[in-house]
Amino acid sequence: MQLEKLVRKNIREMKPYSSARHEFSGEANIFLDANENSFGSPTPSLYNRYPDPQQQELKNRIAELKSVSPSSIFLGNGSDEAIDLLFRIFCNPGKDNVISCPPTYGMYEVCAEMNDVELRSVPLKENFQLDVPAIFGSIDANTKLIFICSPNNPTGNCMDPEDVKKILSRFNGLVVVDEAYVDYSANPSFIHQLKQFENLVVLQTFSKAWGMAALRLGLAFAGESIIKCLNKVKYPYNVNAATQEIVLKALEEAGKIKDWINETISERTKLAEELSRLPGVEKMYPSDANFILAKIKRAPELYRFLSDKGIIVRDRSRTLLCDNCLRITIGTPEENKQLLEAINEFK
Numbered sequence: 001m002q003l004e005k006l007v008r009k010n011i012r013e014m015k016p017y018s019s020a021r022h023e024f025s026g027e028a029n030i031f032l033d034a035n036e037n038s039f040g041s042p043t044p045s046l047y048n049r050y051p052d053p054q055q056q057e058l059k060n061r062i063a064e065l066k067s068v069s070p071s072s073i074f075l076g077n078g079s080d081e082a083i084d085l086l087f088r089i090f091c092n093p094g095k096d097n098v099i100s101c102p103p104t105y106g107m108y109e110v111c112a113e114m115n116d117v118e119l120r121s122v123p124l125k126e127n128f129q130l131d132v133p134a135i136f137g138s139i140d141a142n143t144k145l146i147f148i149c150s151p152n153n154p155t156g157n158c159m160d161p162e163d164v165k166k167i168l169s170r171f172n173g174l175v176v177v178d179e180a181y182v183d184y185s186a187n188p189s190f191i192h193q194l195k196q197f198e199n200l201v202v203l204q205t206f207s208k209a210w211g212m213a214a215l216r217l218g219l220a221f222a223g224e225s226i227i228k229c230l231n232k233v234k235y236p237y238n239v240n241a242a243t244q245e246i247v248l249k250a251l252e253e254a255g256k257i258k259d260w261i262n263e264t265i266s267e268r269t270k271l272a273e274e275l276s277r278l279p280g281v282e283k284m285y286p287s288d289a290n291f292i293l294a295k296i297k298r299a300p301e302l303y304r305f306l307s308d309k310g311i312i313v314r315d316r317s318r319t320l321l322c323d324n325c326l327r328i329t330i331g332t333p334e335e336n337k338q339l340l341e342a343i344n345e346f347k
């Protein structure tokens with residue numbers, strides 16, 4: 001793969017913004033270079049200084065945790081930022097195209113539209129697996145990105161890793177494997193394949209298993225030259241100081257996260273079993289994520305019935321291959337119990 005050729009010409013040739021904090025990186029104690037408020041900030045801890053634009057300390061810790069090099073990590077304002085930047089770096093508006101495989105995460109299509117890039121939909125097969133021949137049939141010289149969500153939202157299943165590898169080895173653009181839910185899956189992450197496939201980008205996030213959706217921290221893992229492009233195009237201070245500090249501290253709690261993951265998985269098994277015993281439930285799809293997809297009679301009516309009781313699930317019944325399906329996030333044992341009781345009352 002020739003990365004240089006894949007990158008848009010204007011991006012390849014642009015000079016990135018160079019911030020004050022970027023240009024100076026030695027020891028000093030008087031900082032009069034960035035027009036900050038030298039007196040302080042009206043907050044319990046100080047936020048008057050711009051944060052580290054490269055989030056180096058945080059990346060070093062994440063690198064240890066994930067057993068990858070810090071130079072293969074990009075951090076963004078949610079993984080949604082990485083998705084948008086990939087469009088901006090690789091896709092010429094009005095000319096290039098990308099492939100995604102619905103039913104899947106909605107942001108690929110939103111970012112495609114926002115960037116005036118054609119999105120070619122290659123639906124999953126009935127078993128929710130990739131239609132590899134159809135994907136290859138849709139690729140042309142202007143196809144730059146293929147999005148693969150695994151475990152997939154909203155279906156919950158992992159894509160067959162052999163299919164993903166086939167696409168990685170035969171496609172001349174980037175393959176973006178979105179692993180937002182990988183912590184709940186028994187399948188290994190694709191971040192261990194970065195050396196084998198230089199066209200691989202793996203997305204992960206602190207919004208799901210790590211429980212920090214409000215802090216907005218997403219990760220992209222890729223070869224160093226792709227990471228360099230992402231860093232060149234991002235806003236200089238895209239990850240704020242509070243997020244950097246709090247997540248750095250939270251990384252010490254990996255044990256607690258593991259416990260929550262295990263509890264979520266056992267609740268997922270229990271909830272799936274109990275739901276499948278209810279009369280209106282036609283099918284429970286197996287899940288590798290922290291949600292389950294259920295095919296239920298009169299799903300839109302059930303959705304409204306539940307929301308009238310203050311229980312909100314996601315109605316996916318108008319989504320391709322998902323008629324009468326609700327996507328239900330695994331709650332605490334108490335929340336799941338109340339959900340089951342409420343569904344039981346639905347006549």
Ligand SMILES: *Cc1c(COP(=O)(O)O)cnc(C)c1O
Pocket residue numbers: 077078079080081105149153178180204205206207208213217218
């Ligand atoms: C939730 C989710 C994300 C997370 O995005 P953030 O911007 O990191 O919160 C990414 N991809 C998929 C498939 C998701 O479901």
